[in-house]
Amino acid sequence: MTVMTDAAKVTDVADVIVVGGGVIGLTTAVTLAERGLRVRVWSRDPAGATTSAVAGALWWPYRIEPAERVGAWSLETLAVYEELAGGPGGTGVRVVAGVHGGERFAALGPWAAELKGAVEVAEGLRVTLPLLDMLKRTWRGWSGGWWRRAVRWRGGRWTGSRRRRRRLRWW
Structure with missing residues (x-):
């Protein structure tokens, strides 16, 4: 799964594009990725800037x-x-x-x-x-932070270089 807030930088091929980076969009994307599909999420805003970030x-x-x-x-x-x-x-x-x-x-x-x-x-x-x-609390619990770009779900796990994840962390 690729989560991007800037569609112009997308180079990977996706089986599915999920529009929206809130809790519904991300849940849909993760579910599809777990089923083996290549998923791309297009979101106007980073996950933490959505209503879902502060909602329960x-x-x-x-x-x-x-x-x-x-x-x-x-x-x-x-x-x-x-x-x-x-x-x-x-x-x-x-x-x-x-x-x-x-x-x-x-x-x-x-x-x-x-x-x-x-x-x-x-x-x-x-x-x-x-x-x-809240989404923010959930993502922090899963991964120590949320990143805006190049976080991928591959082979049943989240991937991405530690350096890139650290650099792109935004909260």
């Missing part, structure tokens, strides 16, 4: 269409996040217990029955859910 998220299915498919998609995503939370190192995903205020099983649809340990209480649903930490 709580997993929860939104009321979108097609409603009959959202539950399955969401539960598949939940399983991936739970696996990441249980994995080694700082994946940026952790599982947190709390109350999802105002929610009721009846309003959610059949997918909600698959939530392990979820209990309806007076305040809402007591549930344990994945929490996704």
Whole structure:
């Protein structure tokens, strides 16, 4: 995977170009690279200058269409996040217990029955859910910093010369 903020400097051939260097773009790029594709990320801004760098998220299915498919998609995503939370190192995903205020099983649809340990209480649903930490913290945990150019995913690992990575570190 090649992450570049200046498309004019791109010389490698890519199977896929992902537009956007925020958390969604980078997650998509890493997933495709792990599947063996040559991936290039085009981003107007470096990852740390995106909204994703300072944002976090709580997993929860939104009321979108097609409603009959959202539950399955969401539960598949939940399983991936739970696996990441249980994995080694700082994946940026952790599982947190709390109350999802105002929610009721009846309003959610059949997918909600698959939530392990979820209990309806007076305040809402007591549930344990994945929490996704800020991108900046996550990338620092994985690699000691984020670099704007020439960081590549090859053969199941990140590559790039130490000198170049040190020179291009920007936070």
